[in-house]
Amino acid sequence: MTPDVTRPRRVAVVGAGAAGLAAVQALRLEGFDGALTLVGDEAGPPYDRPPLSKQLLSGEWRPDRLALRTAAEIAALDLDLRLGVTGTRLDPRAGRLTLSDGTSVPYDGLIIATGVRARRMPGTGGLAGVHVLRTLDDALGLRDALVRGSRLVIVGAGFLGAEVAATARRHGVEVCLVEPGAVPMGRAVGRRVGEVLADLHRGHGVRLRTGVAVSRVLSTGGRATGVELQDGSVLAADTVLVAIGSTPDTGWLRDSGLHLLDGVLCDQYCAAAPGVFAAGDVARWSHPSYGRLMRVEHRTNATEQGMAAARNLLAGSGATPFAPTPYIWSDQYDRKIQIFGDPCGDQALIVEGAVAEGRFVAVYRQGDRVSGVLAMNMPGPLRRWRAAITGGPELGENARMLAGRLADATPL
Amino acid sequence: MKRGKGKSVMRVTVDVDRCSASGQCVLFAPNVFDQREEDGIVILLNPTPAPEDHAAVRQAAIACPTACIHVEET
16 A cells, blocks of 8 residues: 555546445545546446346336435435446546546546446357346346247356346246356355255256356347257257356556456555555455455445445555455345355355255354355344354354354254 | 534435345444344334434445435434
8 A cells, every 4th residue: 555645636436336336425424525526337327236137127126216326315425427438548647537428537536346247158249139137228128028938048057147047937938047067156155055046946947957058149030049058959049148257347447557357456455556446346356354366246245345445545544454254145036045254165064944944044164263154045043143254243142052053053 | 325514313214125134234333223033124223313323324324235225314
């Protein structure tokens, strides 16, 4: 970190998703009363993405319900709000940000929160019937395509693919979910819980193809007709959703001199250069407790890191390391999966409920430390176990109960 | 979201239908928020928090991953 810098007077935040919004809110909350520019590449005000694959796709929510803040709350932030434009160039030495409308914004403090873009499959550009899901427009397009009785092939069973499968089944769409790994969401939840999810999806009528990758999308006359798998089999489809992850939106920073390494490389304070910070999906920072570089594409991190970057931008030499306990969740059918910390370790133990009942809490131990907790449909008990990772004040009163449960636990 | 300077009355509302049971609000402001045992959904313990809780509530409103906490200060 640079030694005491003067408090910035002009701050620009690039990216108006959850992380960018949290950053501008936190800047104002911390008393920053200088000029504050918020740049967003989409036309509308900041909105929430997790409901895109659920409430928005199902038609349960109209788009206006996604708004993260009311118009009055946004107005109270006194922003220079630039919507429908992107950052095109950054010159950190000169403190100048150039935008796609040709204007430039001088700044003495900057937060990069441009997020990620959905990864696409080669050769699918411009092909009708092939979708990705990242933005509101993406979600509205997919929603219109998911007609009852139509056939949807989802490429990739990560969080997004699995959630869309659940939503689509509820609406009578025929769903085939294709995943190169052994189980859905295996990277996030591990093999055993992934098997529970596989059973869950099959039980709801999803055709699940695991252990095989998609080699290409088939089409006729500019319209997708299905996908071909690497084992040569063909799955017919009216709609194909490509849910194979995303890439950090850093192309516009190419000439900035910032270190780009699958994201904007940051120190433990979320600083990428003096006066330049990054937050949310785009930021790869050094997590002080885990002792490694991390980039987290989840909603809770976006907000927490936006707040942390804002605080540290104003704090100068009083900055504090960003050391969150990661929290992620997913809603599929009638199940809520919640994970605190890192669900991997030497040992996984069921401490409450039972896998067969679809309600359980699993604790992951690394040596004598609790590294992560995963709950399915047990948010109440999860709270008590969260303290075992965070070491918060709740741990004191719970310690004996938790130790007792751990002693009685069965392996996952 | 309004800036806190010189304001003393705070009114908190929560949009329960949006809540995803993350419990972030309880971590920030345990005097003002709790969660239901059965589904983890937010319980607003005190819609007009005491001044000493105001700072924590403002943080909780930003930190909530579904933006379901709204704060009005007059």
